[in-house]
Amino acid sequence: MNTEDLKNRLPHITILVDELLKNYTFTKTGGPADVLAFPKNQEEVKALVDYCKENGIDWLVLGNASNLIVRDGGIRGVVIMLTEMKQIQVEGEQLLVESGAKLIDTTYVALEEGLTGFEFACGIPGSVGGAVYMNAGAYEGEIKDVFDYTEVLLEDGTIKTYTASDMAFAYRHSKIQMIHGVILRTAFKLKKGQPEVIKAKMDELTKLRESKQPLEYPSCGSVFKRPDGYYTGALIQKAGLQGLQWGGAQISTKHAGFIVNIDSATATDYVELIAHIQQVIKEKFSVILDTEVRIIGEEVH
Ligand SMILES: Cc1cc2nc3c(=O)[nH]c(=O)nc-3n(C[C@H](O)[C@H](O)[C@H](O)COP(=O)(O)OP(=O)(O)OC[C@H]3O[C@@H](n4cnc5c(N)ncnc54)[C@H](O)[C@@H]3O)c2cc1C
Numbered sequence: 001m002n003t004e005d006l007k008n009r010l011p012h013i014t015i016l017v018d019e020l021l022k023n024y025t026f027t028k029t030g031g032p033a034d035v036l037a038f039p040k041n042q043e044e045v046k047a048l049v050d051y052c053k054e055n056g057i058d059w060l061v062l063g064n065a066s067n068l069i070v071r072d073g074g075i076r077g078v079v080i081m082l083t084e085m086k087q088i089q090v091e092g093e094q095l096l097v098e099s100g101a102k103l104i105d106t107t108y109v110a111l112e113e114g115l116t117g118f119e120f121a122c123g124i125p126g127s128v129g130g131a132v133y134m135n136a137g138a139y140e141g142e143i144k145d146v147f148d149y150t151e152v153l154l155e156d157g158t159i160k161t162y163t164a165s166d167m168a169f170a171y172r173h174s175k176i177q178m179i180h181g182v183i184l185r186t187a188f189k190l191k192k193g194q195p196e197v198i199k200a201k202m203d204e205l206t207k208l209r210e211s212k213q214p215l216e217y218p219s220c221g222s223v224f225k226r227p228d229g230y231y232t233g234a235l236i237q238k239a240g241l242q243g244l245q246w247g248g249a250q251i252s253t254k255h256a257g258f259i260v261n262i263d264s265a266t267a268t269d270y271v272e273l274i275a276h277i278q279q280v281i282k283e284k285f286s287v288i289l290d291t292e293v294r295i296i297g298e299e300v301h
Pocket of ligand 1: 082134215
């Protein structure tokens with residue numbers, strides 16, 4: 001890719017070349033992106049996508065990189081990171097939020113406005129775009145419960161609005177996983193509540209999360225989806241795998257559903273440990289563990 005041409009054509013966008021993604025991912029692992037771009041508004045996102053299309057360059061979008069393992073060979077093409085697009089507007093009982101806003105910040109705006117419904121998300125460290133893409137959820141709540149509509153830039157340059165009935169929301173799934181698009185902005189519908197009740201709920205869930213999850217180490221949250229009829233952490237414990245270290249990665253001793261980076265782990269350590277867990281659980285219990293975390297990028301050549 002001619003990165004000088006890209007920089008000259010889009011001079012207002014911050015563009016980093018050969019930037020290590022381990023500086024951004026929550027696991028603190030991952031190789032370089034050929035180009036990492038930080039658009040500030042939807043016009044700049046569109047300009048990047050148009051440029052890639054014209055020049056036959058692959059692109060993908062990242063939110064807060066909290067549900068990702070980027071392999072150590074990194075990502076070819078353009079990685080669009082939306083952390084500069086983080087406006088949160090309040091319109092009555094609706095929040096209109098740009099994709100790069102942190103979900104946690106959004107839940108605190110809801111609290112300040114005395115709006116209830118978003119308490120479940122107060123500890124999920126993703127961006128709003130990533131949370132909609134994943135239908136993120138916790139403690140009996142999911143994005144689909146507060147979702148009104150989202151605006152998505154499609155590869156042909158058009159912006160399409162998806163309402164709840166278009167989104168095919170399911171457990172950690174949304175329609176956007178089936179298309180190549182960029183979620184730009186999402187509207188959430190909440191209800192008037194009492195700030196002290198909302199705050200008490202958020203405090204309770206935060207305490208619960210802190211007591212159960214190894215938040216003191218880098219991780220990508222729950223590595224696997226919950227298989228029907230089982231709890232992943234319990235299966236991994238029962239298989240005798242909890243605490244297993246693979247390179248610098250370890251199956252958390254606090255929560256066996258998490259893999260923590262305890263000693264300069266590489267993405268390869270993560271990917272191999274994940275495969276090992278899947279194999280052991282299949283052999284011992286005939287249960288297939290699908291990953292919730294998304295594994296992207298190239299192996300090291
Ligand atoms: C400590 C910890 C705790 C966690 N707890 C929870 C939890 O309780 N519940 C839960 O559901 N998750 C949890 N997670 C996982 C993660 O925070 C969520 O999945 C979150 O929604 C991912 O958002 P993100 O912005 O980080 O997405 P990323 O990791 O950046 O990306 C995830 C996927 O979404 C796509 N994507 C991101 N933004 C966009 C966009 N704007 N348009 C199109 N595609 C996009 C990416 O291409 C990628 O495929 C946890 C993670 C950690 C590290």
